Amino acid sequence: MGTRAGTVAIVGLPNVGKSSLLNRFLETKLSIVTASAQTTRERVVGIDTRDGIQIVFVDTPGVVDPAYLLHHSMLEIIERTVADADVVVLLLDATKHPPTLPTPIEERLAASRGSLVVAINKIDRARPGDVEALQRxxxxxxxxxxxxxxxxxxxxxDSLRQELGVRLPPSPYLYPDDDISTQSVRFFVSELIRETIFEQYADELPYSSAVEVEEFRETEDPLYIRATIFVERPSQKGILIGRKGRALRELGVAARAKIEDFVQQRVFLDLWIKVLPKWRKRPSDLRRFGFPVPE
Ligand SMILES: Nc1nc2c(ncn2[C@@H]2O[C@H](COP(=O)(O)OP(=O)(O)OP(=O)(O)O)[C@@H](O)[C@H]2O)c(=O)[nH]1
Ligand SMILES: [Mg+2]
Incomplete structure (x- = not known):
């Protein structure tokens, strides 16, 4: 029997549940999820192979009104992902008003009409009339x-999954059928640390933080991981560390538990903090972290 395969981009405003949807499709916690908007900053790839269909889901950052260069990178990532996808899911939030999308993204979506599927999420929390308004x-x-x-x-x-699968072209699988992502364990480790920062600190700090895994010694038991958290100001470094280092210890314990769950192995997590002033606005720093910088 012939197989189908292709990529499905998941796009939408921040906090509508894009990453949650990717995880639900894969039945695995892969992409980080928090109650805060603008959690996801990069593409997150999750591969779902079943019943002769391989869907390469790509979770994307929420569509934002850009306030600084990192936001422009995020929009660039969304546009590229949509352009490369076989099918696009525009995800809406049933508890919110219909979205206003930036013109380039709206145009891209309109151009991919034939392969666009709109989905309204959070219907468990919708009030009467909300879903109808989004349908209109x-x-x-x-x-x-x-x-x-x-x-x-x-x-x-599951019905959304089927709707997406039938729109993919007949094709051999693009990846081995037991692959779950194209991204490295290191990437997911840095994301899990970032997720924990969202959970344990308020205000700007999570948004000012970037995480880089600098060392990953798989041959050791426990697995040794050294990661650096970059923040923008010395005051933020102080907050991350906390009184007598207590906050950083709590961060380390919680992040380690998540990472151990992910790698199914004991982990020694060695966390460092560095100040990198205004990294979200500086092209060279953004490139260093792997973000595309539009000219
Ligand atoms: N009630 C309800 N909450 C949901 C549903 N799906 C997701 N959420 C919650 O919505 C919040 C945002 O979920 P995410 O998956 O991080 O949203 P996102 O679209 O990836 O957000 P960004 O990465 O910031 O763009 C989290 O608190 C989720 O638990 C749903 O179906 N119902
Ligand atoms: Mg997300």
Missing amino acids: WTVDHFGAAAEEVSVATGEGV
Whole structure:
């Protein structure tokens, strides 16, 4: 029997549940999820192979009104991902008003009409009339009705998966059928540390933080991981460390537990903190962290 395979980009405003949806499709905690908007900053790839169909899901950062250079990088990532995808899922939030999308993204989506699937998430929390309003918006903008899902309860997720799968082209699998991602364990480790920073610190600090795994010694038991957290100001370094280093210790314990869950192995996590002033605005720093910098 012939197989189908291709990429499906998941796009939408911040906090609508894109990363949660990727994880639900894969039945694995792969992409980080927090209650805060703008959690995801890069593409996160998750591969789902079942019933003769291989879907390479690509989770993307939320579409933001750019306030600094990192945001421009994030928009660049979204545009490239949409351009490269076979199918695009525009995810909406049933508890919010219809989105206003930046023109280039809206145009891209309109251009990929034939391969665009709109899905309304969080229907478990919708009030009467909310879903209908988003359905009208979807028909007005893209000429077709939206799927309705709740990533939280799982409702509608399998039917959305099928809807996406049938739109992929006949093709041999693009990756071995037991691969779950194209990204490295190091990448996911740095993301798990970032997720823990979102959970343990308020305000700007999570947004000012970048994490780099500098050393990863797999031959050791426990697995030795040295990671550096970059922040923008000395005051933020102080907050991260906390009184007598207590905050940093708590961060280390919580992040280590997540990483051990992910790698299924005991971990020694060696965390360092460095100040890199204004890294979110500086092209050279952004490139160093692997972000595309639009000219
Ligand atoms: N009630 C409800 N909450 C949900 C649902 N799906 C996701 N959430 C919650 O919505 C919040 C944001 O989820 P994420 O998956 O991080 O959203 P995102 O779109 O990836 O956000 P960014 O990466 O910031 O763009 C989290 O607190 C999730 O638990 C759902 O179906 N119902
Ligand atoms: Mg996300």
